[in-house]
Amino acid sequence: MSLSTPVSEIPDIVISRLPIYLRTLRLLHTQKAEVTSSQELGQLLGLSSAQIRKDFSHFGEFGKQGTGYNVAYLCTQLEKILKVDCIWPVILVGAGYLGHALASYHGFEQRGFRIVGVFDNDPAKIGSQIGAVIVEGLDAMPAAIGQQRCQIAVIAVPATAAQRVAELLVAAGIKSLLCYAPIKLTVPSSIRVEYIDPVIHFQHMTFYLEKACVND
């Protein structure tokens, strides 16, 4: 019989809300708010105050009865819980328009991430500078991942290349993937994959819209 207690098993859906809470708290902080409440946060986010208190309760007690939460302190705590109280190196594969947009975006660092390498197989792109880095060939990727101890990668290549790139990234030691290609990647179950596909959002919207579109 193992002496260790089972992991307290915080629901993933709770984890998925923490970055949203953090983003809102950071905003309140820049607006010089010193304290907030579960009710105020709920109103800002369209959630119930009960849900916000319940979510926080999985990690500790961060508030004071009658007063609410200290904004700066709660920010710090959420950053620790999410492990974004530091800067994570991120590898980007794909130096097309999307890769360019991602590598040029200045909003990552203040939220805990830095794109430390951009890789592409197009000879026309290799050697060019985007953002703060020089585009390198895919063959240079594994060494870069190892040197930077990089665990996160972004896939911004066409759908036809995405699965192959994912396999190269996993082989090189990447643990989490953010995939912009509109396909489901097949990777070992230990690898976390998240997806961004604007068409999925569009098609969700159209269900609720009145149909008034051009025939094709």
Next chain:
Amino acid sequence: MSLSTPVSEIPDIVISRLPIYLRTLRLLHTQKAEVTSSQELGQLLGLSSAQIRKDFSHFGEFGKQGTGYNVAYLCTQLEKILKVDCIWPVILVGAGYLGHALASYHGFEQRGFRIVGVFDNDPAKIGSQIGAVIVEGLDAMPAAIGQQRCQIAVIAVPATAAQRVAELLVAAGIKSLLCYAPIKLTVPSSIRVEYIDPVIHFQHMTFYLEKACVND
């Protein structure tokens, strides 16, 4: 007492899976698969076969016992349900790197969407061509939305401008917004808003990663 029966109330979480099903069915179709089953779809998507059958059952009976689903037929049905059996015009605000990437992407049309206008207030961008359209000033936006009967808009401007842009879009008659700025928009409850923020995904990932990042 009203004679109308209550709307059958299909859960939004079911709707949110339909575009994923459609994407996978389209893939099977290009791979010349003629039939599939809830079990096969489930395996491809990491869902249970029961969930897939349950989801479909909200909309009708699309399969045959013993045989499964005709891929082409199920595609057509899902396209009708989601109302993407046509092309929806989409307005894009923001002609930075991200706007450029979106306007240049060739994958929208085959999935039911076309960017018919790009708007920005930067004089250096107005008049330049990206994708198939010419960037226009924001003042030209309301008329374009009216002329195209456009109900969907994408916000790809900096966070500081996003709320103001959202208000202009809503005033011009837009019904659904896809927001790439990392903020929560405040809009009337009749307006649907969806968000894309890669940092939210990164911060979700880091919770599960071993911490090994650079101090800042």
Next chain:
DNA sequence: TAGATTGTTAATCGATTAACAATC
């Protein structure tokens, strides 16, 4: 026919909410 798979029901599981004692 025998095998396979659907559509649907009922059971289970998990997430959200309401309520309130504790307490700042």
Next chain:
DNA sequence: TAGATTGTTAATCGATTAACAATC
């Protein structure tokens, strides 16, 4: 103190799953 708000419990709500009759 009186008012406000937390953290937590129990109740409610809703989504997923298991099971199976129907049937191709």
